[in-house]
Amino acid sequence: MSFEQMWRDLAPVGRSASSGGYHRQPFTAAEREAAAWFVEQCRARDLDVRTDAFGNTVAWWRPGPGGSAEGAAPGAAQAAEPGVVTGSHLDSVRDGGAYDGPLGVVSALAAVDLLRERGFTPTRPLGVSVFVDEEGSRFGLACLGSRLMTGATTLDGVKELRDRDGVYLLDAMAAAGLPVADGTEVGPGGGTAERIGCFVELHVEQGRDLVHRDAPVGVASGIWPHGRYRFDFHGQANHAGTTRMEDRRDPMVTYATTVLAANEQARLAGQRATFGRVDVHPNQTNAVPSRVTAWLDARAESRAHLEKMLADVERLAGERAGRDGTTVEVVAESVSAEVVFDPALARRIAAGHEGGDWPLLPTMAGHDAGVLSAAGVPTAMLFVRNPTGVSHAPDEHAETADCLRGVEALADTLERLAGPR
Amino acid sequence: MSFEQMWRDLAPVGRSASSGGYHRQPFTAAEREAAAWFVEQCRARDLDVRTDAFGNTVAWWRPGPGGSAEGAAPGAAQAAEPGVVTGSHLDSVRDGGAYDGPLGVVSALAAVDLLRERGFTPTRPLGVSVFVDEEGSRFGLACLGSRLMTGATTLDGVKELRDRDGVYLLDAMAAAGLPVADGTEVGPGGGTAERIGCFVELHVEQGRDLVHRDAPVGVASGIWPHGRYRFDFHGQANHAGTTRMEDRRDPMVTYATTVLAANEQARLAGQRATFGRVDVHPNQTNAVPSRVTAWLDARAESRAHLEKMLADVERLAGERAGRDGTTVEVVAESVSAEVVFDPALARRIAAGHEGGDWPLLPTMAGHDAGVLSAAGVPTAMLFVRNPTGVSHAPDEHAETADCLRGVEALADTLERLAGPR
DSSP: OOHHHHHHHHTTTTBOTTTOOEEOOTTSHHHHHHHHHHHHHHHHTTOEEEEOTTSOEEEEEOSSSSOSGGGSOHHHHHHSOOEEEEEEOOOOOEEEOSSTTHHHHHHHHHHHHHHHHTTOOOSSOEEEEEOSOOSOTTTSOTTHHHHHHHTSSOHHHHTTOBOTTOOBHHHHHHHTTOGGGGTOOOOTTTTTGGGEEEEEEEEEOSSSHHHHTTOSEEEEEEEOOEEEEEEEEEOOOEETTTSOGGGOOOHHHHHHHHHHHHHHHHHHHTOEEEEEEEEEESOOTTEEOSEEEEEEEEEOSSHHHHHHHHHHHHHHHHHHHHHHTOEEEEEEEEEEOOEEOOHHHHHHHHSSOTTSOOOEEEESSOOHHHHHHHTTOOEEEEEEOOSSOOOSSTTOOOOHHHHHHHHHHHHHHHHHHHSOO | OOHHHHHHHHTTTTBOTTTOOEEOOTTSHHHHHHHHHHHHHHHHTTOEEEEOTTSOEEEEEOSSSSOSGGGSOHHHHHHSOOEEEEEEOOOOOEEEOSSTTHHHHHHHHHHHHHHHHTTOOOSSOEEEEEOSOOSOTTTSOTTHHHHHHHTSSOHHHHTTOBOTTOOBHHHHHHHTTOGGGGTOOOOTTTTTGGGEEEEEEEEEOSSSHHHHHTOSEEEEEEEOOEEEEEEEEEOOOEETTTSOGGGOOOHHHHHHHHHHHHHHHHHHHTOEEEEEEEEEESOOTTEEOSEEEEEEEEEOSSHHHHHHHHHHHHHHHHHHHHHHTOEEEEEEEEEEOOEEOOHHHHHHHHSSOTTSOOOEEEESSOOHHHHHHHTTOOEEEEEEOOSSOOOSSTTOOOOHHHHHHHHHHHHHHHHHHHSOO
């Protein structure tokens, strides 16, 4: 099946008729439908599909005659040499774009097809993967599947996570029929990680560097450190009409000051700071709120820059809270360290192509690739040009011609990594 | 049944176990339970209960021998002299206090009991009332019941109102079993207004004027003009990590500036401005929002002051939107004109009591009394002291001794208005 046909297959799954954006929150019907589609595609290609206790899936193309699921007993597969794995995720942010995640999955399947057309057979196992819950859009913790798989996060550490409707993560996983819900003991790996010897993730670019460099494809050098911080502003609920302005303890005012402070700090320092999510109580037009909770997404070129920016925002928020008679508490919900992808691997992937080397560029977005890299897996990322740079939104886009160049680039990369050395 | 016993009866209805606040949104189970309790109390007092097509209820104590429901045929009742009506509402804001509304209803019933103990019999009909949906906490339009009853708002004008779950007002009314849902033609009045010759509403004070004046009870002089304005800030959804600060069109930043501008304008001018409700799309930690919708509650001592404050906030919001690459649109969802309560009636109620006249004071809160006054009904309000001034929040409070003084004051007032002139 062609790249274009696969893309058309996935297009309606979880798509909003009004915005055209995608709602594929983890363990929902839409995301499960996409996951089932992936398994079906892998089976149609005679790959050996393995799903771990958390729902992460790797489908293997094994070396040797046949090379298929029938070609190796499961016991033998477990003991096999660690393989080269490529893939991405199928979940989306709320009202997200079509490309973030699925492009890497569909390109991985298309690259397998292309390699077979070229008559290539791998000399080490070659896996196509989907990790669950990359965006953290439902339970607040990004890269959940890869974190659990690599042991960066433990089951104990996520037991208390709930979505906005109060559904616990493990209940949502149980509803999706995942083995973790059986109470089976699952250690780090959950059955998958120890077989990933090298990981390559293809992803739509989320900025416009490749547009400026006039290149359809690039290679990631690393990922900026990134934190998600919950700000709880507490004040006193009161009547919006009868309470004099000077008698109020209005947390919305403290919040507003904090939004502007974060925006200014990030601008001044050339970093990133965003308040994109807010929850207000009681959220009533004619009541001064008792509480405003808001989440700061902060990213910077280094850990030191990130910490300085957060400290500056916290200080400014606290100063304003003192004047407003409110309080502010800050909790780091997740902090991801800086990632530097394996430089030798990146050079090996980027160098020596017709038309010159592929450009190397940093990214400010978190990815499963970053989690695997932090876990010691040699890891690389390929980016496909995005004409507007828009991401996490319905307008996210990549031209089909560029996507097909991405598939070729991924196939070339896999040939280098899984072929004769 | 004593005031205290009635208060205990109502206390658990719609009360949140976690905050202690009340959730009695109109046409929900909790609010319907309170409404049914009221009808039961009226029947137990042998009052003639009349509910109009919209759910507003007036229960009549008629002059003459018997004076009860049995004492007058329905036809005769329709043609009777307009009466003196006292009451309030039983719905609440989200997580509101116990007193706003119910104090006026329970005090009305207790005042009837006290008048009967005193051996008083009215020389004109005396009604005890509950109007539906005073707070506007579900469909956004305050004083809905009294507006429909007086014709200030038509059924056509509210057909499109929906709650946050998308439920249409008329469907919610139908679910509550109200006659309006039968498609019956209902003109202004819906069967009630033309029989209200004079209206008195007792209410917990929502500020601390009575504390400063050392008085348990006061009389309202008028209500400040009041508007609810929806601000729609539009920008462009984008990735919170990869989008450079200078490439963003972030409506949250424009919103934050507007919150601070409104707060500052109200402070400078001695008026009131509150942003207490916000709705963000997609409301995702790692996405720049595409849209922020927020509601400004603004109140001022005169229409001119209100309009100037709104114009200043709009101008400042628009200027910032221009710099942020966002847009802002403002829609007035409801504007209530200034109310000056009948000055002769207020003086008649306030003057000549043991211990001196009751103080006269303005209020910044909207009430059904304001709607009836605007419709030409001679109207008055009594306030009962609130030690903290907190309102629309779980901490809203009045001491029982002050509440009982309020019942006496209301009974005295009804004696003056419904007794021999």
